[in-house]
Amino acid sequence: NIEIIRAEHMGFCFGVREAVDEVHRYVDMNRGQIYVLGMLVHNEFVIEKLLKKGVIFVSEEDVLNNNTPLKSGDIVIIRAHGTTQNVQKKLLEIGVKLIDMACIYVKSARDQVVIWEQRGYKSVFIGDKDHPEVKGITSYGIKPLIFGSLDELKQAELDINEKWVFLFQTTYNRFIFQEINDYIINRFINYKVVKTICGATHQRQSAIEKLAQEVDAVFIIGSEQSSNTKKLYQISKNLNEKSYLIENNDDIKKHMLDGVRKLGVSAGASTPEELIAIIENKIKELED
């Protein structure tokens, strides 16, 4: 029998849960058409459910290009990742009722960019420049430089005589954060490191670090598109060769469980409990 051991912290974070609950709450109130800006979470399972309930998703690009059915008075919900200042402005111009469900960690990172720039620091953001969260937060800065890795930061050879503030994507890998922090401390003179990695990410990454070393194989449940899920997978894979990213039942192959007695399970911040339960049931089925 395979023993399934769940990571101590996994699955929906409070930011995502609040945003998803809020959309359901608005739909259930029957207040007219509900629009959500962008993918609410990077998880098809969650999105499908909302589509069935009649929610319409509009992309940021379409908003900027006036390519949406939105009109004054419509309700638009902004997801936990937040959005850019331009998109918000555009939506307000249309006259929609905006419900900003940007997570408090995202809001706090936006505030920090502004505060430190007002103090005369130039901002540097470490994260994936194509990720909506990063685009959103950095849109609040004057002209933040964005680097995806320590190597990119090194190659930029930033002037050490300037004042720099360093901020991070909320879901950044906390181990790589340490390396970057060490580099900053050794190289710069006038700097401020703002650790904007969120508590939920920290807990989930620590929990998988511990669990991956105690089990024979690990399933990380979540979407390929979810940045925090992928980071959990990377951390796990570094410590346990038999780590797999599982998006749905079809990804589970029998060979993954060969010789496995203890199977660790974790899930990204955008993975709902229902999906975790479906995967766990499938594992039990395969065993039988």
Ligand code: F3S
């Ligand atoms: Fe917020 Fe962190 Fe979740 S930033 S949305 S609590 S992953």
